[in-house]
Amino acid sequence: MVEIRKEVTKNEWSIIAPTRSDRPFDFSTELRKANKENVQDCPFCPGNESKTPPEIYAIREGEESKESDWKVRVFPNKYPALDRYGTASVIESDLFESMGGFGYHEVVAETPKHNGSLAELEIDKIELVIRTYIERSTELANDPEIDYVSIFRNQGKEAGASLSHPHSQIIATPFVPNMSRTEYREAGAFHDQKRECLYCRLMEAERADGQRTVLENDGFFVFVPFGARFPYETHLYPKTHRSSFPEIGAGEIGQMAEALKLTLRAMSNHFTDFFPYNYSIHTAAPVYLRNRKDLDLKKSYHWHLEIIPRLTTPAGFERGTGNYINIVSPERAARKLRNALN
Amino acid sequence: MVEIRKEVTKNEWSIIAPTRSDRPFDFSTELRKANKENVQDCPFCPGNESKTPPEIYAIREGEESKESDWKVRVFPNKYPALDRYGTASVIESDLFESMGGFGYHEVVAETPKHNGSLAELEIDKIELVIRTYIERSTELANDPEIDYVSIFRNQGKEAGASLSHPHSQIIATPFVPNMSRTEYREAGAFHDQKRECLYCRLMEAERADGQRTVLENDGFFVFVPFGARFPYETHLYPKTHRSSFPEIGAGEIGQMAEALKLTLRAMSNHFTDFFPYNYSIHTAAPVYLRNRKDLDLKKSYHWHLEIIPRLTTPAGFERGTGNYINIVSPERAARKLRNALN
Numbered sequence: 001m002v003e004i005r006k007e008v009t010k011n012e013w014s015i016i017a018p019t020r021s022d023r024p025f026d027f028s029t030e031l032r033k034a035n036k037e038n039v040q041d042c043p044f045c046p047g048n049e050s051k052t053p054p055e056i057y058a059i060r061e062g063e064e065s066k067e068s069d070w071k072v073r074v075f076p077n078k079y080p081a082l083d084r085y086g087t088a089s090v091i092e093s094d095l096f097e098s099m100g101g102f103g104y105h106e107v108v109a110e111t112p113k114h115n116g117s118l119a120e121l122e123i124d125k126i127e128l129v130i131r132t133y134i135e136r137s138t139e140l141a142n143d144p145e146i147d148y149v150s151i152f153r154n155q156g157k158e159a160g161a162s163l164s165h166p167h168s169q170i171i172a173t174p175f176v177p178n179m180s181r182t183e184y185r186e187a188g189a190f191h192d193q194k195r196e197c198l199y200c201r202l203m204e205a206e207r208a209d210g211q212r213t214v215l216e217n218d219g220f221f222v223f224v225p226f227g228a229r230f231p232y233e234t235h236l237y238p239k240t241h242r243s244s245f246p247e248i249g250a251g252e253i254g255q256m257a258e259a260l261k262l263t264l265r266a267m268s269n270h271f272t273d274f275f276p277y278n279y280s281i282h283t284a285a286p287v288y289l290r291n292r293k294d295l296d297l298k299k300s301y302h303w304h305l306e307i308i309p310r311l312t313t314p315a316g317f318e319r320g321t322g323n324y325i326n327i328v329s330p331e332r333a334a335r336k337l338r339n340a341l342n
Numbered sequence: 343m344v345e346i347r348k349e350v351t352k353n354e355w356s357i358i359a360p361t362r363s364d365r366p367f368d369f370s371t372e373l374r375k376a377n378k379e380n381v382q383d384c385p386f387c388p389g390n391e392s393k394t395p396p397e398i399y400a401i402r403e404g405e406e407s408k409e410s411d412w413k414v415r416v417f418p419n420k421y422p423a424l425d426r427y428g429t430a431s432v433i434e435s436d437l438f439e440s441m442g443g444f445g446y447h448e449v450v451a452e453t454p455k456h457n458g459s460l461a462e463l464e465i466d467k468i469e470l471v472i473r474t475y476i477e478r479s480t481e482l483a484n485d486p487e488i489d490y491v492s493i494f495r496n497q498g499k500e501a502g503a504s505l506s507h508p509h510s511q512i513i514a515t516p517f518v519p520n521m522s523r524t525e526y527r528e529a530g531a532f533h534d535q536k537r538e539c540l541y542c543r544l545m546e547a548e549r550a551d552g553q554r555t556v557l558e559n560d561g562f563f564v565f566v567p568f569g570a571r572f573p574y575e576t577h578l579y580p581k582t583h584r585s586s587f588p589e590i591g592a593g594e595i596g597q598m599a600e601a602l603k604l605t606l607r608a609m610s611n612h613f614t615d616f617f618p619y620n621y622s623i624h625t626a627a628p629v630y631l632r633n634r635k636d637l638d639l640k641k642s643y644h645w646h647l648e649i650i651p652r653l654t655t656p657a658g659f660e661r662g663t664g665n666y667i668n669i670v671s672p673e674r675a676a677r678k679l680r681n682a683l684n
Contacts, residue, residue: 003671007569009540010521011528014569014666021669081659081667094536095547096568152658160657169658177663179352186353194436198351205437226438227349227356280662308661315502316494316511317423319650320622321519324356325423327363329345 002086002101004175008094013175015081017101023079023162039114043078044165046070046112053078056106057135059128071125072132073109074170080105081171088145088174104140104172108132109165116166117273118153119264126257129168133281134253138246140172141286147176148285151245156276159310176285183282184301191300199302203237212334215262215341219255222263224334229324231312232333234263236305243284243301260305262341267309270340276310344428344443346517350436355517357423359443365421365504381456385420386507388412388454395420398448399477401470413467414474415451416512422447423513430487430516446482446514450474451507458508459615460495461606468599471510475623476595480588482514483628489518490627493587498618501652518627525624526643533642541644545579554676557604557683561597564605566676571666573654574675576605578647585626585643602647604683609651612682618652 002017043051046068057074076083082103090099110129111121118126137149153168154161190198206212206223214222214234221237236259238252248256267275283303311328318324344359385393388410399416418425424445432441452471453463460468479491495510496503532540548554548565556564556576563579578601580594590598609617625645653670660666 005569007567007571008544009528009567010524012569012571012665014571014668016570016668016671018669018671018674020667094532095544098568148663150659150663152662154657158655160655160660171659173663173665175665177665179662179664182352182664186351190436202350202437225349225351226440227347227354228358229349229354229356278658278661280658282662306662313500313502315496316620316622317492317513318502319620320494320521320624320648321490321492321515322521322524323354323515323517323519325362326356326358327360329358329360332360 002080002082004082004099004101004173006097008097012178013173015101015173017081020079020081035115037113037115039165042114042163042165044107044109044163044167045114049073052076052107057132059132068112070109070112072111072128074106074132074136075109077105077107077169082173099174102145102174104143104146104170106136106170108136108168108170110168111166114165117268118155118166119261119268121261123254123257123261126261127253130248130253130256133168133170134246134248136170137172137283140170141246143172144290145174146172147287148173148180149283150177150280152278152280154278156274156310158276159278161276176287180282180285184285184288184297187300187302188296191296197241197300197302199237199304200241203239211331214266214334214337215259217255217259219249219252220259222259224330224337226330228326228330228333230308231326231328232267232309232337233326234267234307234333234337236260236263236307237302238304241302243298243303244286244289245281245283245303248303256305263307263337265342266337266340267307269342270336271309271311277307278310279305279307281305344422344424346424346441346443346515348439350439354520355515357443357515359423362421362423377457379455379457381507384456384505384507386449386451386505386509387456391415394418394449399474401474410454412451412454414453414470416448416474416478417451419447419449419511424515441516444487444516446485446488446512448478448512450478450510450512452510453508456507459610460497460508461603461610463603465596465599465603468603469595472590472595472598475510475512476588476590478512479514479625482512483588485514486632487516488514489629490515490522491625492519492622494620494622496620498616498652500618501620503618518629522624522627526627526630526639529642529644530638533638539583539642539644541579541646542583545581553673556608556676556679557601559597559601561594562601564601566672566679568672570668570672570675572650573668573670574609574651574679575668576609576649576675576679578602578605578649579644580646583644585640585645586628586631587623587625587645590645598647605649605679607684608679608682609649611684612678613651613653619649620652621647621649623647 052075058070059072086102087100088102140149149172187198212224394417400412401414428444429442430444491514529540554566
């Protein structure tokens with residue numbers, strides 16, 4: 001049974017999900033090595049739709065296409081961190097606060113090709129993945145018990161991926177994540193003081209400086225942050241100020257697909273194909289927007305995407321302090337990535 | 343050149359230390375496999391004292407012992423994350439705040455035996471390691487530019503250790519770590535409300551419940567926290583309320599050595615010898631004690647040690663939200679560890 005518990009000394013919610021320990025892991029088997037478009041034993045490959053829980057959403061060519069003719073396909077995670085049958089009722093205790101493991105955990109199969117890679121998809125195919133993120137996060141945010149929708153991607157075993165078929169994940173939680181609370185607080189404090197958006201201001205300053213810029217197109221600005229916690233950590237900011245990802249403009253989707261593809265391909269060129277990384281979308285919490293705390297957050301917060309390559313292992317210092325030692329200077333990382341663009 | 347920079351959107355200091363990328367790594371070589379007490383190429387083995395920077399501190403048998411006759415030995419890290427020649431002067435800018443990489447980074451060789459393990463040392467030998475932690479952290483905290491002294495241990499490549507000879511590390515920083523600030527804030531809020539120490543109260547409640555207790559002796563209480571972020575995460579609390587580790591009572595040192603040994607050995611028994619883990623000591627920040635913010639912190643905060651086995655890989659959800667999915671229930675972890683005590 002899944003449970004969400006508060007670590008009282010740190011005021012952090014943890015998801016206790018013993019069911020997750022049963023999930024399969026294909027990296028030690030043939031599946032990983034299989035450099036084939038379709039693999040019989042992969043539950044995410046076309047033709048194996050019956051091996052996943054019932055489909056939630058898919059993009060297919062035409063109305064009459066076969067079940068296996070999908071371009072992008074979403075289904076519940078078979079080993080969910082949270083599930084809709086949990087209960088969001090909170091047991092309050094000053095020391096032992098908890099709630100049932102209510103929430104949603106979905107898998108987005110990004111391409112039918114088992115040996116595909118997000119960075120190598122055509123831009124219009126990446127657009128379909130982004131449209132799927134928008135569709136699903138809008139839907140999940142409509143559930144009044146859901147506080148936040150987290151969209152993320154793990155590539156490679158070192159980044160925590162357990163299956164190699166290209167996929168993203170969406171976890172909708174009945175709490176606002178730690179890092180979001182921190183980002184809202186900092187953005188809010190900046191806005192209170194300067195009457196402008198921290199992220200808009202930062203983008204302007206980074207563009208003027210240029211040393212940490214990776215690329216930009218009409219819609220997005222991509223850079224390595226000045227205080228990057230991880231080597232080659234890279235952020236994608238939409239140029240148009242919006243607090244919430246699902247409100248992205250129709251014209252921005254293609255720009256986002258292009259910026260994401262170019263950035264990931266520069267990393268592939270610089271490291272190696274299938275280098276391990278995580279990315280996640282940081283957005284305004286639906287619960288705050290619903291509860292009309294929106295006025296401030298809409299002005300002060302700016303949704304964005306953060307890519308974190310997994311090149312080093314955080315150790316005791318990081319685990320004990322929550323601060324990071326980054327062994328690659330942000331300026332060097334940005335220069336290397338600019339040189340690897342093609 | 344090392345630099346400490348603020349990540350403005352998260353209000354976190356990051357240490358940018360490109361020099362760290364040059365450090366040697368022995369896990370892929372003979373050194374790791376060498377199941378020998380002394381290894382010629384290991385810079386931490388007795389007889390190789392000249393391969394480390396000049397010794398800072400050591401415990402030797404008698405006054406006239408040879409240089410290589412040490413029991414515990416401390417020297418500067420050859421590839422420091424911070425060093426005493428940096429400058430702690432802050433460059434303030436609303437977006438790009440930074441300071442030079444001033445600080446200390448020391449290595450504590452815990453035993454002369456290359457193939458030793460902290461869990462297998464005799465209790466009086468572990469006491470020497472703890473005495474060394476006290477000695478060094480007291481000394482480092484005397485530097486008025488130092489805000490915090492972090493003591494930690496990495497075992498195994500998966501836990502970020504780069505050399506296999508048993509050792510701990512000490513990093514003294516000119517800033518108060520993220521996690522410490524969070525812990526002080528939560529402990530302070532609890533104390534304001536209840537007029538008691540959160541940790542003392544928690545220890546009492548955990549003992550009464552018993553499900554998450556691993557062990558206790560006269561001086562220490564060891565348990566898996568209710569909201570544990572990581573599988574088998576285990577905390578050691580001193581029973582006597584003290585905010586600051588170096589103020590540990592003389593009589594408590596042996597108790598701490600015993601509790602630490604029994605806990606690590608239960609983990610070794612349950613997992614395997616040399617299972618990967620980190621531990622870190624969480625303590626009141628010297629800068630606050632010096633600045634006479636001590637009155638509140640002394641009452642509200644309670645130093646302790648946190649052990650985090652490295653059994654799973656945090657992935658995109660954890661990186662993007664700062665919350666953790668733990669696949670082992672705290673009650674089960676505690677039961678398994680209790681059963682593995684011997």
